Amino acid sequence: MLDVTVYDIAREAEVSVSTVSRVLNGTAPVKASTRQKVLALIEKYQFQPNGLARSLLKKVTGTIGIVIPDINNPFFPEVFTGAENALREKGYTFFLCTTHGNFEYESQYLALLREKQVDGILFLGGRINQRHCPPDLAQELEDLNRRIPIVLVNGDLPGSSFHRVFIDEHRGAELATQHLIDLGHRHIGFIGGEPEITATTEKIAAFEQTLAVNGLSSRPEWMLLGDFSIGCGMRRMEELLALPERPTAVFCVNDFVSVGVIKTAFDHGLRIPADIAVVGFDDTVLAASTTPELTTISQRSKELGETSVRVLLQLIQKRRVRKHTVLEPVLKIRRSTVDGLNAAAGQLSQLSEPCG
Amino acid sequence: MLDVTVYDIAREAEVSVSTVSRVLNGTAPVKASTRQKVLALIEKYQFQPNGLARSLLKKVTGTIGIVIPDINNPFFPEVFTGAENALREKGYTFFLCTTHGNFEYESQYLALLREKQVDGILFLGGRINQRHCPPDLAQELEDLNRRIPIVLVNGDLPGSSFHRVFIDEHRGAELATQHLIDLGHRHIGFIGGEPEITATTEKIAAFEQTLAVNGLSSRPEWMLLGDFSIGCGMRRMEELLALPERPTAVFCVNDFVSVGVIKTAFDHGLRIPADIAVVGFDDTVLAASTTPELTTISQRSKELGETSVRVLLQLIQKRRVRKHTVLEPVLKIRRSTVDGLNAAAGQLSQLSEPCG
DNA sequence: ACACCACCTGAAATCGGTTTCATTCGCCAT
DNA sequence: ATGGCGAATGAAACCGATTTCAGGTGGTGT
Structure with missing residues (x-):
């Protein structure tokens, strides 16, 4: 009853819906x-055309799906912010899908996004990797890419032909490692x-290669993997500190892990960087x-x-874009x-805005 | 050409679309x-029904809009995670809309959400406040609520009749203040x-009331407002430390601000909590x-x-729900x-999961 | 007076599903 | 044989917009 359609408007205005x-x-x-x-009637009834009907006909929804593994890692909200800013004035809206690295969720969300006819998908699946990604998800993603433009962000699926946008992680790790060596x-x-995961x-x-270039080498007992969480940083740092011989610096896979490392070092009364230097990865708000x-x-x-969303937009408009964009x-x-x-x-750029 | 419809399936199967x-x-x-x-044909063509067509007819989209001011404040991703978890198995998808506290963006997004026929909206507009919220946005939101179920999360619009879910901020501030006094x-x-903003x-x-109950009172020069950012915490702490007389503890409006306060205190060689105690608000990952x-x-x-999304779901299903839910x-x-x-x-509950 | 064009408008098709209504068919009980 | 019933199916309406196509009107140029 509250829903007004073009027909209602047309009737009351005594014109046709075409008009x-x-x-x-x-x-x-x-x-x-x-x-x-x-x-006047549109104003009177606060009429707004039904986007579903329009999209059904025009085959464009003005909607983009963004698939990420973990929204609680500040890195992803930052990427989302960039995407949103780039497309804000064009009136796009974004489905945000969090998968927690769970392949079932990924698969489910991809199906939903297709069903809802998104114009394109930004896939930030940190898990995409030749060895690890199950073949059926890889296949699913490729099939989907034949129907909907997909951009892989900071991930890869070797042997496939996705458009990709990513930063040069190898170079990043090299910078980090060389920085420590230079110190x-x-x-x-x-x-x-x-x-x-590729990110690891x-x-x-790059870490081992940079060490080698400088005539150094890694030690297996100082390579402590796990996952990408603060808790992992804490636990691995405990283990590291329990060793008879310790490194003087650690390079962490991301900022989350670094936070854990720093906490544990502090609890053990170590000074940073005097006793142990720490380098992270991502430059999220946590680093500040x-x-x-x-x-x-x-x-x-x-x-x-x-950048990712710009590339995606090009694809949506069927323009030609280079396959890979590297930052x-x-x-x-x-x-x-x-x-x-x-x-x-x-x-700390995020701290420089005025306040109040 | 890649898009298969029920008609294509029907033709090839030699049945009607109804079947x-x-x-x-x-x-x-x-x-x-x-x-x-x-x-067999559905499998062969990987057919998936067009959600737009279905939704157009059924008047249900399985889509919810979430409007938040700032996705880079970890508090909001956490709320989002809760919402997503609660509705995951029901196949809902979420439009995430970030407004940066900008009324124009809010208004624009609300229109878009309506156009795209979301089933309901979770509005986390920290800005909603009787004095501050411009009357037209308030009006807009109320009008919209007549067409689409809306739940106000941690916000209020006095004089209106929204369903609301919120934590008792007054009680929270009281707990924080009393804790400091007890120390x-x-x-x-x-x-x-x-x-x-209400959150302030x-x-x-509550802060002043709790002080009063304990026979204490606030001092105007120690009440330093601004915004909700780390930078604000840093700057205001600088100002506070420049005063001839300093407090021995500060209560911050949120964790972001607390981080800034701690950083600045540390830069001035102060020990926490010995020289100055700090209490935050939100318990985001930053606090850890x-x-x-x-x-x-x-x-x-x-x-x-x-909880918010559950309430919203009740409203969508036209069930009766209590107006206010307080945590x-x-x-x-x-x-x-x-x-x-x-x-x-x-x-630090978020640190207790196993890793790797 | 006539041809032509620009402007304005409406009827109907279309997008891709779901649902109602009617029909056919086979089977069983009487 | 016949009436009744349930299972299986198709035709057509419908959701709410956009767009094509086909007029109708009025003014202008010759």
């Missing part, structure tokens, strides 16, 4: 007087990350909230979101590796 | 042999928050990542999300107010 539609979209000239009449560290550990393996490869602030690798998360990571040097920096030097 | 639809939904008996034929503090400051005013009211960990008030964010806040005592707690006592 109402033309007033709505300006697709053809309409006599000023009838336009006024129609507009004089010779004994460096690596903490965190699931061993099946890439970093380890630890004491001392965390040296980390910026993934330029907002830009990543913006350069940036090393953010803060007090978890270099003592005595003043706070301003920390490049 | 295909019946196979799809099991709404009427279909002979086993024809069912098989249809199912022996007599000089307590308040930092952060925009003065127009409620806390201030500071050194020392932050004593804070848990808003039980995931439960808040779950009790919980004080989480950690090392930013009490020295020498061991880490396990911190109740």
Whole structure:
């Protein structure tokens, strides 16, 4: 009863629905007087056209699906923010789908997104990896990509032909490792990350390669994996500190893990960076909230979101886009590796806006 | 060409679309042999019914809009997680809309959500407040509520009749303040928050009332507002420390602000809690990542999300629900107010899962 | 007076499903 | 043989918009 349609408007205005539609979209000239009449009714009933009906016909929904593993890791909200900002004025809306790294959820959400006719999908499945991703999900994703444009963000599915946007994680890990070496560290550990995931393996490869280039090497007992959580950082750091010989620095797979590492180091009365230096990865808001602030690798998360969604938009408009877009990571040097920096030097950009 | 419809299936199976639809939904008996034929074709073409067409007819989309001010404040992702968990198995999807506290964005998103025919809306607009919210947005929201079920989460619009789910912020602020007083503090400051927003005013009211009950009172120069950011915490703490006389404890409007306060205190060589105790609000992941960990008030964010969405679901199903649902806040005592707690006592629930 | 065009409008098809209504068919009881 | 019933199916209406196509009207140029 509260729902007004073009037919209701047309009837009351004593015109046809075609005319109402033309007033709505300006697709053809309409006599000023009838336009006024129609507009008045639209205003009167607060009429808003039903997007489902329109989308059904036009085959465009103005809707994008974003699939991420974990919304509680601040990295992903930042990517989301970038995507949203890039498309805000175009009137897109976003389905946010959190999978918790669960393949069943992923599969379920992909089906739902297809059913709801999204125009495109941003897939930030950290789990995508040749060895780990089950063949059926890979297949499913590829099939889906034949119907709906998909952009893989910071992930890969070797042997497939997805469009991808990602930062050069190898380079990022190299920057981090070289930074520690340049500071004089010779004994460096690596903490965190699931061993099946690209985000872990890439970093380890670059880590060991950079050590080698500098005539150093990693020690198996200092390579402590797990997952991407704070708790993992705490536990692995406990284990590390229990060893007879300790590294003087650790490189963590992400900021979450770094937070755990710092907490545990602090609990053991260690000073950071004097006793142990810590480098993270992602440059999320967490990096700004630890004491001392965390040296980390910026993934330029907002830009990543913006760029990804721009690529997706090109695909949606059937324009040609290069398959891969790579962003350069940036090393953010803060007090978890270099003592005595003043706070301003920390490049904590998120803290510089005025307040109140 | 890749898009298969019920008509295509029907033609190839030599049945009518009605039959295909019946196979799809099991709404009427279909002979086993024809069912098989249809199912085989559905499998062959990976057919999936078009949700737009279905929703258009059924007037249900299985879609919910969630409007939040800031996705980069970890509190909101936690609420979102709760909502998603509660509705996952029902196959709902969520439009996530971030407004940055911008009324224009809010208005724009509300229109979009209506156009896209969401079944309901969770509105977490921290800005909703009798004095501050512009009358037209208030009006808009109320009009919308006549067409679409809306639940206000942690917000209010006095004089209106929305369904609301919220935690008792007054009680939360009381718990925080009393905790500091019980620890022996007599000089307590308040930092952060925009003065127009309920989340600020409620806390201030409870703060001052609790002081009064204990025979204490606030000092205007120790009430330093601003916004809800880390940067605000830093700046206001600088100002506070520049005063000739300082409080021995501060209560912050949220965890973000607390982080800034702790950072600045640390930069000035102050020890927490010995020189200054800090209490936050929200119990986000940030509270676990500071050194020392932050004593804070848990808003039980995931439960808040779950509960809100449950209420919303009731409304969608036109069942009767009580207008207001209130959650009790919980004080989480950690090392930013009490020295020498061991880490396990911190109740950092998010750190207790196994890893790897 | 006639042809032409620009402007304005409406009827009807369309998008891809679901659902109602009517019909056919086979089977069983009387 | 016949009436009745339930299972199985198809035709057609419907949801709410957009768009094509086909007029109708009025003004202008010759």
